[in-house]
Amino acid sequence: MQNTSLSRYSNVNPEVARFILESGIESPTILDIGCWTGLLGKYLRERTDCVVDGVDKVEDALGKAKENGYRNCVKMDLSCADLHPIEGSYDFIVYADVLEHTADPGIVFDNFRGNLKQGGRIIISLPNTGFILYRLTHLLGFWNYTAGGVMDYTHLRVFTLRSMRKFLSSQGTKIIDSIGFNRVRKTFFFLKPLGRWWPGLLAMQVVFLCELS
Numbered sequence: 001m002q003n004t005s006l007s008r009y010s011n012v013n014p015e016v017a018r019f020i021l022e023s024g025i026e027s028p029t030i031l032d033i034g035c036w037t038g039l040l041g042k043y044l045r046e047r048t049d050c051v052v053d054g055v056d057k058v059e060d061a062l063g064k065a066k067e068n069g070y071r072n073c074v075k076m077d078l079s080c081a082d083l084h085p086i087e088g089s090y091d092f093i094v095y096a097d098v099l100e101h102t103a104d105p106g107i108v109f110d111n112f113r114g115n116l117k118q119g120g121r122i123i124i125s126l127p128n129t130g131f132i133l134y135r136l137t138h139l140l141g142f143w144n145y146t147a148g149g150v151m152d153y154t155h156l157r158v159f160t161l162r163s164m165r166k167f168l169s170s171q172g173t174k175i176i177d178s179i180g181f182n183r184v185r186k187t188f189f190f191l192k193p194l195g196r197w198w199p200g201l202l203a204m205q206v207v208f209l210c211e212l213s
Contacts, residue, residue, distance in 0.1 A: 012043045015181050015207040016096050019123050021047055028091040031055070031115055033108070034078065034098030038065030045069045053088060055112075078102045079156070083111040090115055095124045097205075100155045109171050116212060122173060125181070125207040127152075130160035132201050150204050161200035164208070174213040181205045 017040065020028060027049045032041055035054030038061075044050050045068075053072040054065045062073040074086050079102050093116055099105040116122065127150040129138075134150060137143075145153035159167070168175060180196050180203025194202040 012040050013096055013125055013181065013183075013205070013207060015179050016040065016094060016123055016125055017043055017047075019121070019177070019207070019209045020044060020050070020092055020094075023091075023121070025091050027051070029053075029089070029117075030092045030094060031088065031090040031112065032070075032094045032096070033112060034095065034101070035065050035070065035073070036061045038068035038070050040094070040096060041065065041070050042068040053090075055086070078108050081107075083107065085111065085114060088115055089117045089120075091117055091120050093120070093122050095122070097125050097127070099124065100127055100152075100157050100159065103156050105157060105167065106171060113212070120211070121176070122210045122212070123207065124168070124210065125205055126159045126164050127155070127205055128161060128164075128180075128199070128203055129158045130162075130200055131204050135201075161203075161206055164206060168208060168210060172213055173210040175208055175210050177209040179207050181207055 020030065021044070030041065030044065030050055030052045032052055032054045035041065035056050038054055041052035041054065044052065052070050054062065054070045055074045055076050056062050056065070057075060057077040059075055062075060065073050076083065078098065093112055099108060102108050129150060131150060145151050147153065165175065180199025182204050199206050
């Protein structure tokens with residue numbers, strides 16, 4: 001597969017992709033929960049012989065995901081109570097910046113548990129409200145929502161590193177690996193390695209690789 005530049009995929013978290021690309025699985029099957037237009041799957045398909053299915057609530061976005069190479073696309077509103085199982089079993093189930101947009105992440109997580117193959121892995125990325133900037137602004141009494149990022153106004157749930165780990169444990173998962181990740185402007189390049197070094201305080205986002213325990 002061609003090694004295309006990540007510049008065309010500015011919304012793709014490279015750490016999410018890396019956990020799949022470095023898994024050693026030759027032709028992985030992937031279920032992308034909250035896939036939107038399918039850029040993650042397109043990025044992966046340009047680098048490995050994978051099969052990607054997607055779930056999202058926006059029909060137009062699912063149409064784009066189909067154009068981007070997704071095999072099956074399922075329309076489902078993850079914030080509703082009427083979730084239903086889907087067919088298929090997968091090497092990876094990916095929740096890339098999606099659980100924070102749901103009213104009950106545990107219900108969403110549990111709904112797709114049966115789609116994971118024996119020995120399969122779950123990849124989850126979550127925004128960290130424990131990032132030092134937000135600790136300071138919250139301490140001063142400010143809770144300002146924005147149009148994107150950690151304080152996105154569409155987030156229904158917030159997480160710190162500690163509550164992320166507690167949530168994953170409550171869902172019967174074992175964390176195999178995790179990494180703090182910062183997508184920042186070149187001016188703040190120094191935050192990238194700091195996020196890896198001290199994710200609870202200096203990472204805007206944490207990506208987890210998990211398995212069911």
